[in-house]
Amino acid sequence: MILVLSMKKILYYSTNGRSEKVDFKGALLKGQAPDMGLYMPEIIPTIPLARIHQFSTMNYPEISYEIISPYVGDLVPEKQLKAMLLDAYDFDVPVEKVYDGKYILRLDRGPTCSFKDFAARLMGRLMHYFLRQEGKSIIILTATSGDTGSAVAHAFYGLDNIRVVVLFPRNEVTERQRRQMTTLGGNVNILAVDGKFDDCQSLVKQAFVDPDLEGLNLSSANSINIGRLLPQAIYYFYAFSRVAHKGDEVIVSVPSGNFGDLMGGLIARKMGLPVHKFIAATNENNEFPEFMRTGLYKPIKPSKNCISNAMNVGHPSNLARVFALYGGQMDEYGDVSQQPDIDSMHQDLYAVSITDEETRRTIKTSYEQDRILLEPHGAVGWAGLTRYLDEFGDWSPCISLETADPAKFPDEIIRLTGVNPPLPETMARLGELDEHIYEISGDYKTLKAYLNEFGRRGT
Numbered sequence: 120m121i122l123v124l125s126m127k128k129i130l131y132y133s134t135n136g137r138s139e140k141v142d143f144k145g146a147l148l149k150g151q152a153p154d155m156g157l158y159m160p161e162i163i164p165t166i167p168l169a170r171i172h173q174f175s176t177m178n179y180p181e182i183s184y185e186i187i188s189p190y191v192g193d194l195v196p197e198k199q200l201k202a203m204l205l206d207a208y209d210f211d212v213p214v215e216k217v218y219d220g221k222y223i224l225r226l227d228r229g230p231t232c233s234f235k236d237f238a239a240r241l242m243g244r245l246m247h248y249f250l251r252q253e254g255k256s257i258i259i260l261t262a263t264s265g266d267t268g269s270a271v272a273h274a275f276y277g278l279d280n281i282r283v284v285v286l287f288p289r290n291e292v293t294e295r296q297r298r299q300m301t302t303l304g305g306n307v308n309i310l311a312v313d314g315k316f317d318d319c320q321s322l323v324k325q326a327f328v329d330p331d332l333e334g335l336n337l338s339s340a341n342s343i344n345i346g347r348l349l350p351q352a353i354y355y356f357y358a359f360s361r362v363a364h365k366g367d368e369v370i371v372s373v374p375s376g377n378f379g380d381l382m383g384g385l386i387a388r389k390m391g392l393p394v395h396k397f398i399a400a401t402n403e404n405n406e407f408p409e410f411m412r413t414g415l416y417k418p419i420k421p422s423k424n425c426i427s428n429a430m431n432v433g434h435p436s437n438l439a440r441v442f443a444l445y446g447g448q449m450d451e452y453g454d455v456s457q458q459p460d461i462d463s464m465h466q467d468l469y470a471v472s473i474t475d476e477e478t479r480r481t482i483k484t485s486y487e488q489d490r491i492l493l494e495p496h497g498a499v500g501w502a503g504l505t506r507y508l509d510e511f512g513d514w515s516p517c518i519s520l521e522t523a524d525p526a527k528f529p530d531e532i533i534r535l536t537g538v539n540p541p542l543p544e545t546m547a548r549l550g551e552l553d554e555h556i557y558e559i560s561g562d563y564k565t566l567k568a569y570l571n572e573f574g575r576r577g578t
């Protein structure tokens with residue numbers, strides 16, 4: 120297959136603008152740029168619309184090759200990349216019709232039942248490939264608000280050249296989310312932190328810039344890694360190909376926390392996907408909707424505890440990329456040195472904050488009226504879409520992302536709908552397995568001591 124793209128090698132720049140550009144492999148293995156910025160592709164290749172419409176006859180792994188290969192370039196031979204994609208995307212991606220032209224894209228059929236499987240599984244395979252080539256091994260250090268940890272842990276479980284350390288906020292994940300991480304063992308190490316997700320993220324960030332830990336070969340698997348971001352552009356093309364006809368533009372609603380999912384969508388749009396509007400739906404952590412309203416960005420500290428717990432983010436890392444895409448610059452603290460083009464952001468994006476009360480009401484009414492079972496994250500997306508259509512009138516096709524399986528959040532759903540969401544096979548046996556957890560305080564010294572000891576132990 121000949122891609123109608125410039126086959127120029129794509130380099131990756133740092134959003135902070137002070138690090139050297141690197142190739143895909145460099146960006147993937149580094150995670151974060153040395154200047155603390157996030158890597159962004161210097162060129163975003165486009166796919167002709169006629170080709171995008173042909174995706175309707177292709178399966179998920181086939182479509183994924185068209186999206187990902189230009190970014191990887193010749194660093195992975197076609198045959199190997201195709202094999203990785205086939206292996207990573209071996210599960211269903213249902214697009215369910217709710218009513219006239221309104222669809223739910225279910226991204227919850229991977230092994231850990233959240234959309235984070237899509238990115239983690241491909242990133243794991245790519246990293247493993249490059250590390251083997253170099254004869255190196257690394258420690259993946261990552262913070263999770265619930266779903267990243269398990270997706271990453273599963274994606275890397277059993278790989279010989281990678282060890283995984285995951286930090287999670289002790290009181291902010293559900294038992295099922297926790298068990299998905301802690302029951303693996305092997306090369307997967309799980310730390311319960313006495314703190315919030317933002318504390319975990321800040322601990323991880325400190326470890327990455329600590330010169331004393333340089334010898335450990337730490338790498339990040341957070342949504343800041345380019346390898347986590349690019350795979351999240353694929354399913355927007357896939358969903359479009361399943362619902363759209365010639366001439367259609369879609370509206371897509373994305374429940375957002377750290378804004379990696381939405382950023383994948385914005386990249387898809389830049390690549391040529393006809394999206395009329397993205398809805399960036401947050402929970403009560405409304406720093407982005409407030410920015411869109413006022414033009415002033417102010418992180419929320421501490422972040423608010425909402426029932427959509429994977430979106431309890433007071434300062435989304437990926438906003439640095441969103442700003443870069445619109446010509447602005449934001450550093451890792453959320454300080455804005457260059458305002459983005461807010462007018463074009465308003466053209467592409469509708470940002471809305473959904474309260475817990477509205478999330479609960481949405482779970483209840485969408486079940487009673489439309490017979491769809493949504494969990495809190497998907498409900499934030501669906502509520503955002505409903506708000507948009509109420510304000511601007513009907514549109515089709517519309518796609519709302521369901522980012523986790525309702526069985527991950529059973530308590531709210533049972534209380535609101537009376538339905539006990541059926542347990543997917545992958546989660547059914549979690550209760551019987553032993554958990555391996557190491558508890559740490561929110562103090563950086565404790566993490567550092569742990570990592571030093573862990574590094575000494577070797578593989």
Ligand SMILES: *Cc1c(COP(=O)(O)O)cnc(C)c1O
Binds near residue numbers: 342
């Ligand atoms: C991580 C997560 C989100 C938020 O995705 P971001 O890319 O961080 O915006 C939404 N829903 C679920 C279930 C998640 O796990």
